[in-house]
Amino acid sequence: MKKNVVILSIIIHLSGWVYAQQRVPDSLRKMRLKEVEVADRKRRFRTDSVSSLLRLEGSFLETPQHIVNVSSALIREQGGLVLRDIVRNASGVHMGYSSNLFDASTTIFMRGFPAPTFVNGLYQKSSVDDAAIIESVEFIKGPAGFLASSGEPGGSININTKAPKSQRVREVEISGGSFNLWRGAIDLGSAVRNKGFSYRLNAAYQYQQSFLDFIKTNKFVVAPVLQYNFSPKTYILGEYNLVRMNAKGGSSTTKVGTDEEIRNAKLSSNYGGDPGLPDSYGQTESARLMFTHAFHPQWKLILQSKYTRTPIESWYLMSDNQSPVNFDPSNTTRRLPVKSFQQAEVIATQAYVKGNFQTGVAVKHYLLAGADHNYTKDLYDYNNGQYSFAFDRNRPQYGLPTDSVKMLTNVFSSNEINNWWSVFVHDMIHLGPRWRLNVGGRYTATQQTGGESEQAFSPRLGLTWLIRDNISVYALYDQSFIPQPGQDFEKRSFKPLRGNDMEVGMKGEWWHKRLTTNVTVFRVTKNNLLVSDLTHPRYRIQTGQATSTGVELDINGQLTDRWTVSANYAYTHAVTSKDTKSNNVGMSLAFMPQQIANAWIQYSLPISDAGRLSFSLGESTVVKPATYTKDVYLPGYTKFDAGVAFDAGKWYVRVIADNITDKRYFSSGDILIGSIYPDVKTTYYIDGNPFNMRAFFGVRL
Template sequence: MSKFLFHPLAWSIFIIQCSTNTVAAEKQLSVDESTERLPTITVTAEKQDERHTSSQAITQFNHDLLNVPFTKSHVSEKDIQNYNVQGINDVLAFVNGVVYQDSYGGGFWDNYSFRGFSTDPNMGTIYMRNGLSSVSGIHSPRDMVNIQAVDFLKGPMAAMYGQGAIGGIMNITTKQPEWQRKSTLSLSGSILEEYRLSVDTTDAINEDFAYRLGASYEDNKSFRDHVDNQHYYLSPQLAWRISDQTQLNLDTELAEYQGVFDRGIPMVDDKIAVNKKTFLGEPSDGDIKIKDQMYQLRLNHEFDDNWNNTTALTYSHGEREGISTEIGSIAADGRTANRFRRAREFKTDTINFQSILRGKFDTGSLKHELVTNIEAGHYTIDQIQRRNAAGTNSPLDIYNPVYGQNILVLTRVTKNTKETQDMIGINIQDQVFLNDQWNILLGGRFNRLEQQIDNHQTLISSQQTFTPFTPRAGINFKPTDRLSFYSNWGKGFELNTGLNKNNELYEPEKTNSWELGTKYQFLPQSWLGLTYFDLDKRHLLTEGITDSYVDNGHVQSKGLEVELQHQFSDRLRVNANYTYNDASVIESEVDKKGSRLKNIPKHTANLSADYQLNIFGHETGLVGNINYYGQRSANYIDNGTTLPEFTVVNIGGYLQIRPDLRAQLNIDNLFDKDYYVASYTNFWVQPGEPLKATLRLDWSF
């Protein structure tokens, strides 16, 4: 465990938390001893629509969305099922301000940008799990079998959750063990030879213990020549109800993803001329494999109606290894790809401790919601990367590829490093309700991080200590029960990796985030949101194709988000949103002022609808989704190449055949349009899937 777990300031905050907890517990004990226990009364109420609640992860307390100076985009369990969402990338089709980024190899990990800014493409994007800070490291794409809902929390979150939470962050709510038996077996297959089997089951072991098990397997052939992948996922959980106030959960996740590393297709003369099915790597390279495992002990305790605590200890391990042959450039003839070859062996280990104390109290007429949080972690990543000899090349005709020729030998080690990060974070936050109309939120987090990289090739070691303070402040004004205006501001950061030309660690990324918005709930299940955001980042680091890093310097992202959710009737619900996002370079040593940040369209929009009906006594539903993405820079350094705009239409329908059997058909890319999802360079463009029909059966037992 990191030495920061024993930092004096950390223990001071922890002792304060324990002291508060002890007082609350003693008060509760005295009440219990002097009061006769009365029979339990159960009150049943209609479940609140989670689209209109704030998500506890925003402030650590649950509120109506109109009562907090932030907003969110929510994707429910019902949406995940009805649209047959099988990965985080599919979720992005329903939200605004969040855009898919190239996963640096065709889907091997989740990667997206939030309001114009993305994170390290090698590791994927940081996200939260059940309102707790994320665990860094190598992860395979997130399986949806045990996900209850996904929230995209808008606004600066670094004051609560540390690095990576800049203009917002994704929070995944997982399904929990239940004391009533419930099981679902799902089987699906598509016309692109993609097959999936999953099971989700939960039940009580006895009155004190319950379990839940999520498991899935996928075998996907893909529309791309020579490209396929397989996924394995297992998530056993155990819950121990120690008392009415205390519960201990053990969560585990084990996953494996293996498949052909696919860089996509290149642009030639600023246009995509290659057939989207053409694979330009080497089939003989075999599969890239990713394995990850996570174990978490999480203790929740309620001291009384106003005070509670969540403490969690998490360990995560990840591995990535394999070989790939990739395009480095296109020759002057416009048809010969100059390719290089490399092998990777990456490993990460993370241990993280977090304890959150939440409390409500009054000072005169003011109502307070106080949060204190202590967090400590230790993270290591070992990276070995080998390439072919400098100057050698494996040419390939992109229009008539012949594989197996000029296979390059991996003789050169280009990376052999070990990086260590030790972190402690301590924060306090208070949301003060001045009256029924006004509330303010003030919070700040002290962070101490030590980073060290040891280069085993050059025997050079570099280290730095970084102690940022990340504040956030928000104000919310609610003139009526249906209307609110809000604004918030905050700072954020993220450690960069790698050594610069002077063999020193790069400066961490530093951000400022500000937004101004309004939310109008014009009907009980309908609301309109409008937000202007302004983000500023320094030391945005980007990795080039030669295993070197580029400091893009000073960049900015400004934009406008509009979201409409309207319940036309009990049967029809519609969600529409639009985002304008101008993300560009302000100052850089490698890019000119005004250059675009990669994969960030200025205009995106989507429209989705869910219509429920009854056919001969059977519950039935129809769903539809239209996504529009504008033009985007195709290269990590803006060289003028542009990905074309596209619109994709998806539809689906479901039928409850029997109470225990449900069938659904989803058709993606209904009009079979050619489109390109994202790219890292203009030689690595990821084509979108053609028309795909997927049939799914769910059996509940």
């Protein structure tokens, strides 16, 4: 608590000093007020359309799909630093079983199923992420394979990174907070020129400890972007992103215990960590090249390609029975070192044209056609220590000999390659002023490590009726086909994933488009689903079929000039509908809650010509998170957040408090019976953060 007070004191003093420097004559205050008003418009929490790199042309009302766009303004207002902080702003999105510090977006679930991540419309596997490079995040419900190269039935996530803008950018931010958080970030960029070079550079450094014993992390972010415009209609862009996080004291966040052990456990206990463990690290590194050419007033060509590499090296301790650290009746165990290394490489390329033409007075076509190719290579290496070390929970002693820890035996290795390409055509047809017909399809061919190859055609059909200028209803049918690399324990290759999505929804824009609402009813069917093999750890098995039905509601934007809101609710019934084991039919899909509700409400009060004071309150509720045990659920929870900020246009200060009631809850986990102790229920869990604070101070130059 003393550290929090010191941090707040430093930031308040800095705020006062900058405010003193900002005192200006009355003749300049009107100019400053205009700057603040422009900034307010830019900080609106909603957007009117999807990003151009999602390929789709159409407004929010016209698009027959549930898409939630989260702006960088909202991310900043909530103090978000990673994707985990951002998912609260979209209905039905939940972080699944995140077992270590480097899971990043790989554990996000939408509509009951894992959701892949795309960056600027290109497929990517991430180990670590950071908000310093994020311009906006789009949560795309349903397959939408024509949007983003391949479409999971439940949905996908697209991150749009920062690039040169129409105006220059000069911003510096420092922040600090609980668990000894210290962070600095810069955002520099020139305005895009009609002809010539422009740039954008984002960089950040962050150090933070954890509420868990021993864990200390530092993170580096470097993201330069260089753009050259041959003309206003033609440009080439090069981008490099590097996000790396190093961890000391271990990387696992998973705990395990019976109900009684959990009740008696200290929140800070970290039996899977130790000061003697070698350093762990996770890294996401990518390079992208894009060319855009508007060769006709109505037609544009886009080519882009990206290479991504995401190595992760994790060190942690487990009991010698191959489970997270657990204890016998005498409260003792033997801790076994584990080193796992995994690396994903992705080469993604796409080329497409889009434009519009008319075939009648009242019929206009917005056509998209192109091809894409994706190559992925996944390397995994799992090693156990040659020595295990006695440990007594009643008299814990830490500080293992690092040299002995590093002596390893390989247990499991795999190398999987997946190669697929597709061609697609999509047409949004304007049938008069009120009707929009979406038709399209994608043909995909794939080849995997063992030489297996498959092909499929995935159609799409959507219809939108603009009831009024601000209200629309839509219906959508979409299919997906996704190759799934790898083999099960018996060396059988996995079949491609096939899925169907049917949904109907209603959208609205209110108060001169300042507020949007979106309500959707959906049914998703997924065939050849992959789940963890509980009999053979580190392997997966393929089940028959899973279905997910539910309803989603999102509300985003401004209620008035002073009130803004980001609120959502989702009810999801995701179950196994077909399986070779009849007992599994009807079983809820693990990790997905039955209900999720989130809200973030902000009230802003102008207190001077140049200043605006705002107060925020947030809430997150999770009901009945499912596990791998039938009809057994993790405890649900409700937690609250709050914030206060002052923005003077040229500078700002913001304080965010998370989990203000200091509620203990499980952010994710699982429950198994007999996995460690015969016939005893054991919970594998990741504790959510206790009460913590973050304070930010930024200057716009």
